[in-house]
Amino acid sequence: MKRVTQSLIAKIAKTIPLALIAMLAGCGGDDAQPGNPGEPGGPPASEINSLNISVNEVLFDSGIATVNYRITNEADEPVVGIPSATYLAAQLLPQGYTNAGNASQWQYFTSESCSSSCDGEFIDHKNGKYSYTFSGAFDGMNDVSYMQGATQRVVIKVGGDSLADGTALPVTNQHFDWQDKGSEPAYTRNLIEMSSCNTCHNDLAFHGSKYNEVETCVTCHNVDKVSNPGNVFAPMVHTKHLTGFPVSLGDCQTCHVADEALTENMNWARVPTMEACGSCHTNIDFPAGQGHPTQVDNSNCVACHNSDWTKSAHSQADSDAVLGQFNAEVVSAELVGDAVNFAVRLSNPATNEVYVDSADKLNFIDDLRVYANFGISVDYTTRSAKSIKLQDTTPLSGSNGVYHYQISGLTLSADPANDKGALALQGKLCSTESMLADCADTDSTTTIKSSHQYFSATAITELGRRIVVTNETCGSCHGDQQLNYHGSRNDLEGQCQLCHNPNMVADATAANPAASTADYKHLAHTLHAGSRESYPDINYPGNIGNCAQCHTTDDADILTAALPLDAAVQPLAFDDGSFTSPASAICSACHLGDSANAHMTQQGGVFKGTEADASAGTESCATCHGQGAAVDVLKVHPIK
Numbered sequence: 001m002k003r004v005t006q007s008l009i010a011k012i013a014k015t016i017p018l019a020l021i022a023m024l025a026g027c028g029g030d031d032a033q034p035g036n037p038g039e040p041g042g043p044p045a046s047e048i049n050s051l052n053i054s055v056n057e058v059l060f061d062s063g064i065a066t067v068n069y070r071i072t073n074e075a076d077e078p079v080v081g082i083p084s085a086t087y088l089a090a091q092l093l094p095q096g097y098t099n100a101g102n103a104s105q106w107q108y109f110t111s112e113s114c115s116s117s118c119d120g121e122f123i124d125h126k127n128g129k130y131s132y133t134f135s136g137a138f139d140g141m142n143d144v145s146y147m148q149g150a151t152q153r154v155v156i157k158v159g160g161d162s163l164a165d166g167t168a169l170p171v172t173n174q175h176f177d178w179q180d181k182g183s184e185p186a187y188t189r190n191l192i193e194m195s196s197c198n199t200c201h202n203d204l205a206f207h208g209s210k211y212n213e214v215e216t217c218v219t220c221h222n223v224d225k226v227s228n229p230g231n232v233f234a235p236m237v238h239t240k241h242l243t244g245f246p247v248s249l250g251d252c253q254t255c256h257v258a259d260e261a262l263t264e265n266m267n268w269a270r271v272p273t274m275e276a277c278g279s280c281h282t283n284i285d286f287p288a289g290q291g292h293p294t295q296v297d298n299s300n301c302v303a304c305h306n307s308d309w310t311k312s313a314h315s316q317a318d319s320d321a322v323l324g325q326f327n328a329e330v331v332s333a334e335l336v337g338d339a340v341n342f343a344v345r346l347s348n349p350a351t352n353e354v355y356v357d358s359a360d361k362l363n364f365i366d367d368l369r370v371y372a373n374f375g376i377s378v379d380y381t382t383r384s385a386k387s388i389k390l391q392d393t394t395p396l397s398g399s400n401g402v403y404h405y406q407i408s409g410l411t412l413s414a415d416p417a418n419d420k421g422a423l424a425l426q427g428k429l430c431s432t433e434s435m436l437a438d439c440a441d442t443d444s445t446t447t448i449k450s451s452h453q454y455f456s457a458t459a460i461t462e463l464g465r466r467i468v469v470t471n472e473t474c475g476s477c478h479g480d481q482q483l484n485y486h487g488s489r490n491d492l493e494g495q496c497q498l499c500h501n502p503n504m505v506a507d508a509t510a511a512n513p514a515a516s517t518a519d520y521k522h523l524a525h526t527l528h529a530g531s532r533e534s535y536p537d538i539n540y541p542g543n544i545g546n547c548a549q550c551h552t553t554d555d556a557d558i559l560t561a562a563l564p565l566d567a568a569v570q571p572l573a574f575d576d577g578s579f580t581s582p583a584s585a586i587c588s589a590c591h592l593g594d595s596a597n598a599h600m601t602q603q604g605g606v607f608k609g610t611e612a613d614a615s616a617g618t619e620s621c622a623t624c625h626g627q628g629a630a631v632d633v634l635k636v637h638p639i640k
Contacts, residue, residue, distance in 0.1 A: 044128070045077035048167055052076070053156050053174035056129075058182055063137030063146070065089070067154055067176070070129050078128020081163050084115040085122075086210070087132055088155040090219045091147060092177075092189055095271060101298030103234075103271045104189045104264075106153070106218050108225035109141040110134065132156075144224055151185040153177045155216050160209065171205065175215040189218070191264045196257045200246070200477040202542040202549065202640060238279035244539045247479040249280055252314045254479065269310040272301040316482075321434035322446040325350045328368065328425050331402060333455035335416060339408035340372050340455065342423060344390065345401055354401030359390035364436040366428040366445050367391060367488065370405065373498040374421035375413035376454070376465045379568050382411045383503035385424070417457050420464050424495040426450040426488045449481040452494035466568065468560045469493060469524075470552045477541070496520050502570035508608065513572060513580065514589035522572065524550070525589050544590070545637045562634050564622040571606075571614035579614035581606040583621045 055069045067087070071079045089109040096102060112119035112135060121133040139146035159171040179185040194214050197204050205212035220226070221233035230236060237255075247254050256268045268276070274286040274295060284291035295301065311317075327349050333342040346355040346362070359368050368390040375381035386407045395403035413419045430439035431446045454464025471481055474492040481490040489495055500520035507516035514522040515531045526532050528540045528550070542549045547561035554560055565582050572585035580588070584605035588596060597607055604618035625633045 042078055042128075044080045045073040045075070047075075048073045048079060048163075048169060050074045050170055051079060051159055051172040053158065053172060055154070055156070055174065055176035058152075058154065058176065058178055060182075063139055064134055065138065065154070066131055066133040067156070068129070068131050069156060069174075069176075071158065072128060079163075079169075080126055080128055081124065082130065082158050082169070083161055083163070084113070084158070085130075085132070086111060086113045086155075086157040087120075087134070088153075088157075088216065088219045089134065089138060089141075090153045090155075090222070091138070091144070092151040092153070092187075093147075094150070094187065099297055099299065101271075101273065101301055103267065103273050103276070103298075106189065106222040106224075107142075107144045108220055108222055109138045109144055111220070142224060149180060151177055151179050151188050153188075153215070153219060155213075155219050157210060157216065171209055171212060173211055173213040173216045175213065175219070187263065189264055189267075190215075190262045191267050192256055193259060193262065196255055200541040202546055204541075232275070234276050235279035238276065242280065242282070244537050246477045247482050248316075250314050251316060251479070251482075266307065269307040269314070272305040272310060273298045274301070277301075277305075318431075318434045319446050322429055322431040322436060323448060325436050326364075326429055326448065328427070328448070329451070330370075330423050330425070330453040330455075330460060333423060333453065333460045335374075335410075335412075335421075335455075335457045336406075337408075338410050338412060339406050340374075340410060340421060340423070341396075341404065341406050342370070342372075342455070343398065343402050343404045344370070344425075347401065356401055358395045358398065358403040360392065360394060362391075363438045363440065364430045365391045366430050366439050368425070368427035368448075370407065371424040371426075371495070371498050372407040372410060372421060373501070374410045374416065374419065376420045376422070377413055377415075377568055378502070379465070379570055380422075380498060380501040380503070381413050383499070383501070385498040386410060420454050420456050420461065422452050422454050422464055422494065422498055424450060424452045424489075424491060424498055426491075426495070428488055447484050447488045447490065450489055450491035450495050452491055452498075465494065465497065466560070466566050467493065467552060467554070468521075469550050473550050473552050476549070502573060505573045505575045508574040508576040508578060512589065512592060513574065514585065517572065519572065521569075521586065522589060525586070529590065531589075543638050546639055547634075547637055548639045558627060559634055559639065561637070561639075562632075563626045571611065573611075574608060576608075578608040579606070579611045580608060581614045581619050583619045587621070 050073065052072045053069055055067060057068050059066045059068070071082055073079055088111050090106045091109065093105050093107060095104040098105065114122045114132065120135040123131040125131070137146070153175055155173060155175045157171070157173050159169040162168050177185045177188045192214055194204070194212070197214065203212060206217070211217060218233045221231055221236060223229070223232055226232060230239065242249065252268045256265065259265050278284055278286060286292055286295040288294070325348050327347050329345055331343050331345045333340055346359060347353065348355065355362060359365050369387050370390060371385040371387040373380040373382050373385040386409055388405060388407055390405065393405060395405055397404045410421070427448045428445040429448060430437050430442050431444050432442050454461050469492065471491065471493045474483070475481065478492070483492065484490045485496070497520045500518050500523055502519050504518040506513040510516040512526070512531055515526040517523070527535060527538060529544055530538050530540060548559055551559050551561045563583065569582045571579040571581050573579055584600040584607060587600065601607065603620045606614045606618065623629065624631050627634070
């Protein structure tokens with residue numbers, strides 16, 4: 001920092017608080033000797049799992065900015081001796097400043113770094129407090145003029161290295177926005193929280209994992225920094241999500257989650273621009289008038305695409321309204337020989353009324369099916385669940401909204417009196433905008449949210465198959481039951497397993513057998529790992545080793561990816577009649593190769609053996625990899 005003389009302090013004493021004068025005086029004296037490093041910050045951090053950066057202030061001297069900040073650990077203890085840092089600076093041009101209709105945009109000033117040497121001047125006050133003075137005035141940097149009154153930003157990046165004693169420092173970014181040389185800004189461009197990104201991406205970070213905050217990304221990814229317009233933040237992010245996005249591209253609020261704490265949260269609907277909209281609507285050339293009336297700039301966009309229209313066109317409001325008028329539920333079930341007799345009630349939650357007629361007489365039902373399988377103790381007994389279409393079936397009996405049906409031909413397990421089965425509902429409703437409609441009058445359909453109901457030999461039951469994933473964990477990426485497989489199956493928690501069960505077989509000649517079977521656990525793992533040849537566009541956005549991204553916890557609060565496996569997990573079956581033991585089959589889906597297979601075999605694993613050998617329970621994996629063991633799978637995977 002430039003030395004501040006006593007005479008200068010005297011001149012500004014009338015306008016600066018005493019605490020600040022003391023700090024400035026501590027930076028140096030007119031005797032040219034090092035100044036007082038400042039007040040003690042408390043005992044230094046002894047353990048560092050996370051870093052917190054708090055910017056106290058930004059001071060200006062002849063247009064040159066000095067940032068004073070403090071770094072602490074998760075216990076708010078000062079971290080002393082940070083060896084390196086990066087400092088970014090930018091300013092925000094307000095909405096409409098560059099032209100009518102244009103969105104606000106960041107202008108990049110500079111990026112400066114400190115390690116063995118510094119671009120500017122750096123001070124470690126040895127108490128968790130630090131100061132950095134930029135190498136020059138922002139005005140003119142990167143050919144950008146400093147604007148008085150505009151919102152300014154500085155980003156501080158630290159971590160990724162170690163303290164002198166070897167303590168590793170996690171990467172941390174922190175931004176600080178201000179206005180008029182230090183005051184809190186009246187406006188800033190905060191559209192999205194990083195936590196929204198990380199519902200899918202885990203700990204998203206770029207450029208060698210150095211930058212992990214949206215506010216950092218936009219500071220550089222703007223027209224004044226990047227040479228390729230496609231690398232401006234909004235168009236770049238939209239374009240990257242065009243392929244493999246796990247929900248509808250039209251649902252902007254998957255990423256732009258409604259959050260009143262973000263002042264610009266509704267920017268996506270309020271400020272339509274060719275740049276943002278065109279990055280998803282790639283078939284449109286606005287200036288050429290292809291696919292849309294000619295638009296040479298953004299000045300007229302909002303005339304047609306006001307915020308209400310944009311929200312309506314990019315939301316699930318109509319679908320939600322339709323779904324709010326219909327509910328199907330199983331209200332009773334019991335085994336009768338190899339059949340399940342069950343009753344279904346159809347109702348209108350919007351009016352709290354029960355539909356008096358059965359499904360075959362309701363003209364707004366396009367498709368309503370019930371699937372059944374039995375034998376939860378062995379993850380179901382039949383390769384494909386039995387089903388009936390209620391819209392094509394006359395009920396066996398019933399009245400006033402509760403109607404009885406039967407699904408026969410179930411394969412029962414060895415002890416059906418003490419086992420359970422499952423019924424799953426799926427379907428589509430005919431609709432016009434937000435209302436149910438006669439299917440003869442419309443081609444528009446809305447997929448219902450599928451559901452499942454467990455049953456014992458005598459009654460429906462809440463408890464059934466173990467819960468490994470939930471619609472909520474899947475929904476962190478895929479939305480609330482929006483991923484519709486086979487047209488209308490979206491209950492990922494309990495429906496899919498009725499057909500995708502261990503009766504599905506793997507290709508005995510496949511290099512990775514798990515990627516060739518449709519058994520649910522192997523299907524889900526290999527789909528997300530991108531190892532299934534028929535799904536080349538799946539690009540899992542998180543860390544594939546983070547089991548907690550999809551798995552839920554059990555009643556004991558243990559992640560369901562833990563060993564030992566549930567006793568219901570069956571060996572992996574092959575089309576040549578051989579079998580691989582359960583834990584070995586699951587682990588070898590990711591841990592490929594002869595050495596991995598040899599390790600599992602040494603611990604009792606069976607690869608492509610007889611069904612008896614693969615089911616004998618010889619695997620001792622849990623001895624080392626079980627809960628609390630030396631290499632517990634929950635410890636060695638990057639679970640967060």
